[in-house]
Amino acid sequence: MKSIFEQVEKNINRLAEADVNWARPASAAQLRQARDGMAAIPFGKAVIPAEWLGNLHGKKVLCLAGAGGLQAPILACAGAMVTVLDLSERMLDRDREMAAQERLDIRIEHGNMCDLSRFEDSSFDIVLNPPSLFYVPDVMPVFREVYRVLKNGGRFIMIATNPIAYVCDYDAAAGCYKAVNRMPYCSADHDDQGDWVEYGHTMESYIGGQLQCGFVLTGYMESQMEDITELYFATKGEKR
Ligand SMILES: C[S@@+](CC[C@H](N)C(=O)[O-])C[C@H]1O[C@@H](n2cnc3c(N)ncnc32)[C@H](O)[C@@H]1O
Secondary structure, eight states, X not given: OXXXXXXXXXXXXXXXXXXXXXXXXXXXXXXXXXXTTOOOOEETTEEOOHHHHOOOTTOEEEEETOOSSSHHHHHHHTTOEEEEEESXXXXXXXXXXXXXXXXOOOEEEEXXXXXXXXXXXXXXXXXXXXXXXXXXXXXXXXXHHHHHHEEEEEEEEEEEEOTHHHHEEEETTTTEEEEOOOSXXXXXXXXXXXXXXXXXXXXXXXXXXXXXXXXXXXXXXXXXXSSTTOEEEEEEEEOO
16 A cells, blocks of 8 residues: 555646646746846735745755745745755656756755755755645644754745635535535545545644744735635744
């Protein structure tokens, strides 16, 4: 039987090959803007506030579970020294292609965000984590590792999905969403999910988990998409 992470990797590789929208690389306009000093990291319909990122020039940034050729090239164009770590080689291929095309020096690492042992303590100024924690059964190993690899004063910018995405299912007969699932959610508990592996974490895990690891939360924002159950949130945690 495949491990959870082998199955996730297989699922993501397949979706990257099918060119889903979250596997699309940065546009020329996004890269130009970043080179002009205005790195805009998309977050739902919004962007991560510029002050969360600060001046990226010369900063060591880990783009965690953030392959796909979007965030890492934008950060590198803004002058950051970027490492991107991801479970999916097909997603990392997008960063390889962008790095070659744009002549960017991006360090590419194939690995699991639950184990950052290849990185030394206090080695990054910023860890940026695009929506991806719904692929791990437990967020705590990730938060602990992020805290360890951040320098004092370093920032953890995490983007995640609000639990409403998992609590609600669409009831076609009633023509509306209904709150039917208890949290935390696990796709394996639902017969119709096949090989798909996904976890819905509670806000207690996302917020309480970061606080428990020692982060001081200094930023929070949300971005609502058209579908009422598609609500993203972002936090800025600082290691002090
Ligand atoms: C929805 S994509 C996010 C990246 C994308 N660039 C974006 O704009 O949102 C989620 C990413 O998390 C990665 N991922 C999932 N589980 C992971 C794990 N355990 N360790 C590292 N990366 C993981 C996937 O391979 C995928 O590239």
